[in-house]
Amino acid sequence: MLVTKLLFLFSIVVVAPGRRLKDDKDEDVDLSWPEEYHCEARRMYLSANLIENFKIWRTEKKSRVDYNDGAVKSIIVPTKSRRSHGMRYYIFPKTTNYEENEMACEKTKGSRGEPEEPVDLLPNTFENYVAVENDTIFGVPVTKFFAEKEEDGSKYKLTLWAKFDSDFDSWIPIKYDEEVYNSWFGYLDHHDIWEFYNYEKDFADDVFDVSSYDCVESGKTSLENEISFKHPNKNDHIDRVFNAYKEKHNKVYSNEKEHSIRKRIFQKNIRLVAARNRQNLGYKLSLNHFADRTPEEMRKHTGLVRRQARKPGNIPFPYDEAKVKSMSDSLPDEYDARLMGLVTYIKNQEDCGSCWTFATTAVIEGAIARNNGGKLVSLSNQALIDCAWGYGAAGCNGGSDDAAYEWIRDYGLPTEEEYGQYANRDGFCKIDNMTRTYTIKGFTDITPNSINAIKVALVNHGPITTSVHASNEFSLYAGGVFYTSEADCPKSTNMLNHEVVIVGYGEENGDEFWIVKNSWGPTWGIDGYMHxxxxxxxxGIETEPTYVIV
Known part of the structure; x- marks a missing residue:
């Protein structure tokens, strides 16, 4: 809905006389911007359903950018050293157990290889812009420019509205529209619209003053610093960050074409990660090992295949609404099955669509531990991949929790030690050769969309499996309490694509959360977990919760 409104809003452009277009007698238009200025800006990420507000002050050697209505500030100034490579001050609010919205300040000293230089948010003027018509934007007479180019497998359509300002004796941008298409895959990579307004030529130098803050050395890596504050379309910035990313995650690509594809995906995610993290939403994203993956590749890291009519559990949920309500009053404020010895170590499904096996084995491991005094056994995911085909599963091409449960009820599930290590591939079924298997009596569907019912089930029977929609933001999660829009992470039943495990619940700054065990390895999220x-x-996390009975 937001995207539709934004597109409608920016389709209303009144054509009116503005600055004369260049003709054969005119000199070439110099679209360079002023070196020193203050202005406000608004950026609309139409493909990400996001609006971000900025204020920027810039001189030849200093810059300050305020994000999210001033909640976050990034100030870059030269140091007193003769060989100054700049200093960045990052000022942001944080809420602790003792103070709400305490303003913190971290400083990062630039180096010769990674200097901290003044930020410029105005559009790149090195493109071959052609003046196409006079126009009026927001009541301001402007000249409309257009440029088109292909680079690294992407096709750019750039539209710029600018005016010549006599106070600056320079052009200044008023609006900028950037559409980028992936030439190899044929889809819209991103569509951003910028507005620039409230320009000022003169301002006090004290806007760069940080003396009122108690700034400490930043503990962040250079990669984390790079993605947060620099312009996501500057080529030297992208190259530097991408090189650091490849080194950190040991990325090696087969050829130049693949390298270009990965770089374009990575650049798109830089914009998303930086914008979300500046909004102070209560959670953080990161450029993790998924930040260069295509949507098609990410499907291999999920794998939930939903049947047209999901089979219900064979054991009814024993708590009606009244019982849930009475039991919820005595539930603990926080619960963590990991502390009860009911959760095995974080595993990694890698690029096999086997999430459904990792969720179901985790739940059965917990149920067995409840029955044998907390003794954990690690059960075999590979057995489900190899053997459950006749129950509606398809190995690494996906499956469902109910298919897994039905097969386990008939055949039992062997340990990982006896069946063999996870292979990340389909294999021959060896269930007939096992000496010991763990069976279940069945599984129970918990009342959907009921937080209290899920808590009651979790404390008394958990851990529990549940289905989610693993979106792009979900895959880049790094910490905090994840809460994103329906547009980014739909909860409708037909959009659920990943199976995870709820192992507990808690509260952070008044915000309740589920503790979710994922199957993407210990380097993802919070040591493999998500809040x-x-x-x-x-x-959709509360749509299809289930537990097992052993």
Missing amino acids: IAARDNVC
Whole structure:
């Protein structure tokens, strides 16, 4: 809905006389911007359903950018050293157990290889812009420019509205529209619209003053610093950050074409990660090992295949609404099955669509531990991949929790030690050769969309499996309580694509969350886990919760 409104808003452009276009007698138009200025800006990420506000002050050697209505500030100034490579001050609010919205300040000293230089948010003017018509934007007479180019497998359509300002004796941009298409895959990569307004030529130098803050050395890596504050379309910046990313995650690409594809995907995610993190939303994203993956590749890291009519559990949920309500009053404020010895170590499905096996084995491991005094056994995911085809599963091409449960009820599930290590591939079924298997009596569907019912089930029977929609933002999650829009992470039943495990619940700064075990390895999220808001059915997490009976 927001995208539709934004597109409608920016389709209303009144054509009116503005500055004369260049003709054969005119000199070439110099679209360079002023070196020193203050202005406000608004950026609309139409493909990401996001609006971000900025204020920027810039001189030849200093810059300050305020994000999110001033909640976050990035100030870059030269140091007193003769060989100054600049200093960045990052000022942001943080809420602790002792103070709400305490303003913190971290400083990062630039180096010869990674200097901290003044930021410029105005559009790149090195493109071959052609003046196409006079126009009026927001009541301001302007000249409309257009440029088109292909680079690194992407096709750019750039439209710029600018005016010549006599106070600056320079052109200044008023609006900028950037559409980027992926030439190899044929889809719209991103569509951003910028507005620039409230220009000022003169301002006090004290806007760069940080003396009122108690600034400490930043503990962040250069990669984390790079993605947060520099312009996501500057080529030297992108190259530097991408090189650091490849080194950090040991990325090696087969050829130049693949390298270009990965770089374009990575650049798109830089914009998303930086914008979200500046909004102070209560959670953080990162450029993790998924930041260069295509949507098609990410499907291999999920794998939930939903049947047209999902089979219900064979054991009814024993708590009606009244019982849930009475039991919820005595539930603990926080619960963590990991502390009860009911959760095995974080595993990694890698690029096999086997999430459904990792979620179901984790739940059965917990149920067995409940029955044998907390003794954990690690059960075999590979057995489900190899053997459950006749129950509606398809190995690494996906499956469902109910298919897994039905097969386990008939055949039992062997340990990982006896069946063999996870292979990340389909294999021959060896269930007939196993000496010991763990069976279940069945599985129970918990009342959907009921937070209290899920808590009651979790404390008394958990861990529990549940389905989610693993979106792009979900895959880049790094910490905090994840809460994102329906547009980014739909919760509708037909959009659920990933199976995870709820192992507990808690509260952070008044925001309740589920503790979710994922199957993407210990380097993803919070050591392999996620905190996802326990409200509004974020990403569909409260739609299909289930536990097992052994």
